Amino acid sequence: MINTSKSIIEKVRLPIGKGEPFSFDVKRDDLIDPVISGNKWRKLKYNLLNAADRKNEGVITFGGPFSNHLIATAKAASEANLGSIGIVRGEELNAESNETLKACHSLGMKLVFISRSSYREKEEPIFLKQLHNDFPNYFLIPEGGRNYYGVIGCQEIISETDNDYDHIYLAGGTGTTGAGLLLGASKNTRVNVVSALKGSFLEKEINQLLYLVLNDHEFVETYLDRLVVHNDSHFGGYAKVPTELLSYVNEFFKATDLKLDPIYTAKAMFQMESDYRNGVIQHKDKVLFIHTGGLQGALSWKESITYLQNL
Template identity: 40%
Template sequence: MLPELKDISNEEVKLPESSKVRLFIKREDRIHPFVSGNKYRKLKYNLIEAASLGFDTVLTFGGAYSNHIAAIASAGKLHHFKTIGVIRGDELRSKKDYNPTLKFAQAQGMKLHFISREVYKNKTAQTFLEELKRTFGSFYTVPEGGTNALAVKGCEEILKPEDSMFDYICCSVGTGGTLSGIINASKPHQHIFGFPALKGDFLSDIISKFAMKRNWELQTAYHFGGYAKINNELIEFMNRFKAENDIPLDPVYTGKMMFGIIDLIKKGYFPPQSNILAVHTGGLQGIEGMNLKLKKKNLPLII
């Protein structure tokens, strides 16, 4: 299955000299060009399980620019699984060759199955899954975003013994699996902050299903309008952050998280002398697709 990892470095982020805290970022984005960050962590035990159960095909779900779709397609090619991506939006069928994520997934051998947004709402229904099995045969299912108990188990391996020095650990949140794993692996003195990329408070219930501790909270003020929403302020922040730290951020998840952390630091939210760790969950493949959308709107591009 996926190879064992070398140690992932924690790099210190440059802050103004007046700052009374220290901020580091765990470079999980360096795990692999496509199966990177939390996607590697979520897939590790799921692929082991799929192989142990005798499946040769993995099916999953996602949208037009899904990091999850790209990661499963790449992992499938690396480890000789057939892959099927059920894609939200049948209008994308005619546009797939112009979409960098879908074009990449198809090049990795993934079979793309486009369905309407209305039908996609039933993706977890047993009747819909049975219909997919009649179409494609037997397959191992990985949920949209990859979050299940095995994914949380993989994400529990993000934190290392040396990370016990940190008082606060921050992570972007999509489906809640990565944050849940980090919560479970955290030490009693640590406080965990999740920065949701989506609007709404439904994530708390999902995280509570997997998280075994109560040392966490969600910082919900930094979603920039919702999933995959972005504006000039965020673009300028991400480009400045990369120029100053030589660390790229993705616009859907880590860019918003890092904006939120630094905003909280400026507001004096963290006690003096706090050590803060931000987890870079990867997702950099999505920058190309986002830049295509920004170019159409005559907005600045992400460098």
């Protein structure tokens, strides 16, 4: 089992113009492990325990070509003496297409590349039945660890803090971490999930995950009252990294010495800083940023990101 004690609370003071710095806490889940970092381990923990309890040969999961979830699953499964299979979106790709896929392959994950149209059917009964026939003794973990076990694991993030925040900010892909934080956070806390993807589906996804755990629509609504989903800070969509975003990653690192990745965490930090500048976050408010890891995803832009220049 991975030890999460390295996930400290770091105090950050971000200079904002000529006024007082923006002071907030960062939950450093990125320090848990170089690869199985951030929310990736939280979502995998109970899935892997279930696979081991069931005596499965390994786990099978899904992801795009830059998926932090895929690489974390590959390493976590290897350390748990379980096999791993990754179903990857994009039939034109191979194990050498980018740094993430190379790492997955080197960690022993069998990569299966399928078309985007087939990938969209990954939750359909016919697709899942065929997958089970092809790999009968593998435990299925949904994309991004998006299931009951993933949500329960993410609740543990907030239990490692004082849990007295006015605002929590984090990046969102599947909504699993956001759902877990909503379940675990104080009733006075607003949970801000910043979508890394284009579209307005994330609130619905979190709603479904909460219902999966609570099984009561009215009870779910009481949690959703504290949820804020930001759908306009995706910078063009998933893995779209314009020059403006790379500049923000470098400027933030220069000001704080904190590393962000351009696919997920930089977008969430950009939104949080914007909310402070615009008065949504008051100077007196206590704020927590969840650093969900994923820094290996930055390697595809290593020529443009300052903290990667000397690697």
